[in-house]
Amino acid sequence: xxxxxxGATVAPTPKPARVPAGxxxxxxxxxxxxxLYWPLVxxxxxxxxxxxxxxxxxxxxxxxxxxxxxxxxxxYVGTRNYERLWNDTAFTTAFWNSLKILxxxxxxxxxxxxxxxxxxxxxxxxxGLQALLFLPYIISPIxxxxxxxxxxxxxxxxxxxxxxxxxxxxxxPWLSPDRLFTTILVGVIWVTTGFxxxxxxxxxxxxxxxxxxxxxxxxxxxxxxxxYVTLPLSWDVIAISAVLWVINALKIFEFxxxxxxxxxxxxxxxxxVPIYQFIMTMGGRSPAYEMGYGCAMGVVxxxxxxxxxxxxxxxxxxxxxxx
Numbered sequence: 001x002x003x004x005x006x007g008a009t010v011a012p013t014p015k016p017a018r019v020p021a022g023x024x025x026x027x028x029x030x031x032x033x034x035x036l037y038w039p040l041v042x043x044x045x046x047x048x049x050x051x052x053x054x055x056x057x058x059x060x061x062x063x064x065x066x067x068x069x070x071x072x073x074x075x076y077v078g079t080r081n082y083e084r085l086w087n088d089t090a091f092t093t094a095f096w097n098s099l100k101i102l103x104x105x106x107x108x109x110x111x112x113x114x115x116x117x118x119x120x121x122x123x124x125x126x127x128g129l130q131a132l133l134f135l136p137y138i139i140s141p142i143x144x145x146x147x148x149x150x151x152x153x154x155x156x157x158x159x160x161x162x163x164x165x166x167x168x169x170x171x172x173p174w175l176s177p178d179r180l181f182t183t184i185l186v187g188v189i190w191v192t193t194g195f196x197x198x199x200x201x202x203x204x205x206x207x208x209x210x211x212x213x214x215x216x217x218x219x220x221x222x223x224x225x226x227x228y229v230t231l232p233l234s235w236d237v238i239a240i241s242a243v244l245w246v247i248n249a250l251k252i253f254e255f256x257x258x259x260x261x262x263x264x265x266x267x268x269x270x271x272x273v274p275i276y277q278f279i280m281t282m283g284g285r286s287p288a289y290e291m292g293y294g295c296a297m298g299v300v301x302x303x304x305x306x307x308x309x310x311x312x313x314x315x316x317x318x319x320x321x322x323x
């Protein structure tokens with residue numbers, strides 16, 4: 001470039017050469033973490049593959065077989081076990097009973113859990129009340145089922161107490177075939193509600209108090225505080241609770257089996273899919289030992305749980321709220 005005042009020529013300024021970007025240097029601590037990663041993860045991963053993934057894949061394979069257990073030769077039958085499920089009225093009844101527990105008990109449990117958690121939030125002795133509500137959940141389901149069965153026996157304490165106070169008209173055969181499943185629904189609600197109250201209370205307790213103070217200054221009542229403060233700020237806990245309920249509801253076994261009596265198979269009106277699966281494999285006085293058929297039931301229920309969990313996660317997805 002020429003200088004117009006002196007006539008001298010000025011050389012152009014050279015551009016600095018670009019240094020190729022290389023990998024960022026790693027610290028000694030990061031290198032140590034990488035060295036320890038697989039030695040620490042490998043044992044847990046091996047146990048998971050051995051005790052969970054392996055049996056799950058074996059169950060899928062067995063569902064396409066006709067097999068009576070150890071010592072019997074497997075015979076490949078294709079999709080015959082799944083076709084049999086479609087035409088099996090006993091399985092259909094058990095399947096719908098499982099869905100009734102999922103939907104009916106789920107609606108009532110979460111409605112009660114929301115109401116109870118809202119009422120307990122401002123109570124003085126809420127810790128003790130929470131413990132009392134949670135107590136049925138930590139007791140063995142077998143013990144709870146047997147105890148309720150004895151209480152609700154036609155000559156049990158409930159009917160005897162009603163007759164003793166002159167309310168004989170309210171005494172009912174609670175364990176009769178036409179009332180048995182309704183009684184089971186009530187029992188599941190009573191046993192399980194406390195657990196979800198604890199979860200919702202844990203989600204509400206982490207909300208800073210100034211949110212409620214601000215809402216009170218704005219004139220919000222208790223219901224509005226719950227709707228505009230507690231519900232959105234504990235939504236992630238509610239979503240996790242819903243997922244846990246789906247998983248737990250579709251695999252309820254011990255409580256129903258003990259409640260209806262363990263001497264033989266529960267009546268068909270009270271069977272869920274896990275109960276029927278147990279009967280068709282190793283349960284009852286005369287087990288059927290139809291392992292392939294039982295595995296087909298398990299595959300169907302796992303697929304149902306996966307679909308419901310994915311659906312719930314998508315429906316209840318919200319942007320994370322930080323506070």
